[in-house]
Amino acid sequence: MRVEKFERELRTVVVGREDILLWQVADLERHVDRAALLAGDDPPEPPYWAHVWSGAYVLATAVPPRCGAVLELGCGLGLPGVTAARRGADVTFVDRIPDALAFVRASAAANGAASVRLVAADATRLPFAARFDLVLAAELLYDRDAFNPIARTIASHLAPGGRALLTDAGRIDTRVFYDDALPAAGLRWHATAHTVREEGLPVSVALVEIRTAR
Numbered sequence: 305m306r307v308e309k310f311e312r313e314l315r316t317v318v319v320g321r322e323d324i325l326l327w328q329v330a331d332l333e334r335h336v337d338r339a340a341l342l343a344g345d346d347p348p349e350p351p352y353w354a355h356v357w358s359g360a361y362v363l364a365t366a367v368p369p370r371c372g373a374v375l376e377l378g379c380g381l382g383l384p385g386v387t388a389a390r391r392g393a394d395v396t397f398v399d400r401i402p403d404a405l406a407f408v409r410a411s412a413a414a415n416g417a418a419s420v421r422l423v424a425a426d427a428t429r430l431p432f433a434a435r436f437d438l439v440l441a442a443e444l445l446y447d448r449d450a451f452n453p454i455a456r457t458i459a460s461h462l463a464p465g466g467r468a469l470l471t472d473a474g475r476i477d478t479r480v481f482y483d484d485a486l487p488a489a490g491l492r493w494h495a496t497a498h499t500v501r502e503e504g505l506p507v508s509v510a511l512v513e514i515r516t517a518r
Contacts, residue, residue, distance in 0.1 A: 309403075310329050310330070310354075310403070311329070311330040311331055312327055312328065312329055312330055312407075313327070313328060313330045314326070314327050314328075314414060315327075315328050317356070317361075317364075317383060319361070319364045319365055319367075319383070319387050320365050322387070322390075324364070324383065324386060324387055324390060324415065325411060325414040325415050326356070326381060326383055326386065326411050326414075327381075327407050327410045327411045327414065328354070328356065328381060328407070329351070329354045329407075351401075351403075352380070353380040353381065353399060353401045353403070353404040354380070354381065354403075354404070354407075355380070355381075356380075356381055356383060357380070357442060357443045357473070358443075358473055358500045358502045358507050358509050359442040359443035359471030359472065359473050359509050360380070360381070360383045360384060360442040360443070360471070361383065361500060362442075362471050362498050362500060362509045362511055363383075363384040363440060363441075363442045363469060363470075363471045363511070364383045364384040364387040366384075366469055366511055367384055367387045367388045367391070367438075367440070367469075368438075369391050369392075370391070370392065370393075371388055371391070371393045371437060371438045372393060372394070372436075372437035372438065373393070373394050373396075373434075373435075373436045373437050373438075373463070374388045374389075374393045374394065374395045374396070374436055374437065374438045374439075374440060375395075375396045375398065375434075375436040375438070375439045375440065375461055376388075376395060376396070376397050376398065376439075376440040376441070376442075377398050377427040377439065377440065377441040377444055377454070377457065377458075378398065378399055378400075378427045378441060378442075378444045379397040379398060379399045379404065379405075379408060379440075379442075380399060380401075380404050380442070381404065381407050381408065381411070382397050382399075382404070382407070382408035382411060382412075383442075384440045384442055384469075385397050385408070385420075385440060386408065386411045386412055386415060386417065388438070388440070389412055389415065389417035389419065389420050390415040390416070390417050393419075393438075394419045394420075394421075395412075395417070395419070395420050395421070396420075396421040396422075396423060396434070396436070397420060397421070397422050397423065398423045398424075398425050398427055398430065399424065399425075400424065400425060400426045400427075401424075402424050405422040405423075405424060408420070408422060409422055427441070427444060427450075427453075427454060427457060428450050428453030428454060428457060429453070430457060430461065433460075433461075434461065435461055435462060435463040435464075435466070436461055436462065436463055436466060437463050437465075437466045437467075438466060438467060438468070438469065439458055439461060439462060439466070439467075439468035439469070439514075440468070440469055440470075441454070441458075441468065441469075441470045441471075442470075442471050443471055443472065443473055443475070444470065445470075445472055445476070445478045445481055446475060446476060448476070448480065451478075451480055451481040451484075451485040452484075452485045452488065452489075454481075454485070455481065455485040455486050455488065455489035455491060456489050458470075458489065458491065458514060459489040459490055459491055459516070462515075462516060464516075466515075466516075467513055467514060467515045468491075468512075468513070468514040468515075469511065469512070469513060469514075470511075470512040470514060471509050471510065471511055471512070472495075472509070472510045472512060473507055473508070473509045473510075474508065474510070482495075482512075486514065487517070490516060490517050491514050491515065491516060491517055492514070492515055492516075492517045493512050493513065493514045493515075494512070494513050495510045495511065495512045495513075496510070496511050497509070497510055497511075498510075498511055
């Protein structure tokens with residue numbers, strides 16, 4: 305895991321009234337091969353992990369203080385998890401892209417957060433059985449085939465009385481996740497809508513609270 309192969313800069317992200325230091329790719333556009341994306345049936349995947357999505361801002365703002373053991377799934381740059389770690393939580397970050405975890409490690413250090421664990425894995429197949437007080441996932445619902453595995457991951461890693469917070473900007477149709485996948489995994493949910501600005505335009509982001517059904 306290395307950040308050195310990217311031009312990078314340490315930016316301040318305002319989360320509520322708190323300044324979070326976040327290492328980011330300095331010129332993200334340079335790493336997106338638009339010609340390759342438009343040509344062929346199997347173009348290389350752009351570095352989606354390096355973009356701070358609107359859902360990550362909304363989720364970071366919703367992170368409660370004193371949240372105990374925290375798991376962030378598909379963390380990317382890890383803004384919500386870094387926010388939790390800065391507030392004293394023990395955070396495990398999971399992403400299948402090692403470069404993303406390298407940036408998270410650097411950001412955690414910049415914020416004086418020592419209690420972090422980095423795991424290179426797919427969010428649908430975690431290599432551990434630990435349970436957490438809080439599970440975070442920012443805009444993770446981009447693959448319909450992953451809806452059921454993600455719901456099962458959340459269910460199997462929630463501690464008794466724990467909850468998950470997930471954000472969904474509706475970039476694809478995710479109704480099946482809420483109507484079918486979550487109930488099938490024994491989970492219930494409640495959503496609130498939050499409007500943010502994205503490239504100058506208003507975007508509605510759902511903040512979804514998920515708990516074990518009783």
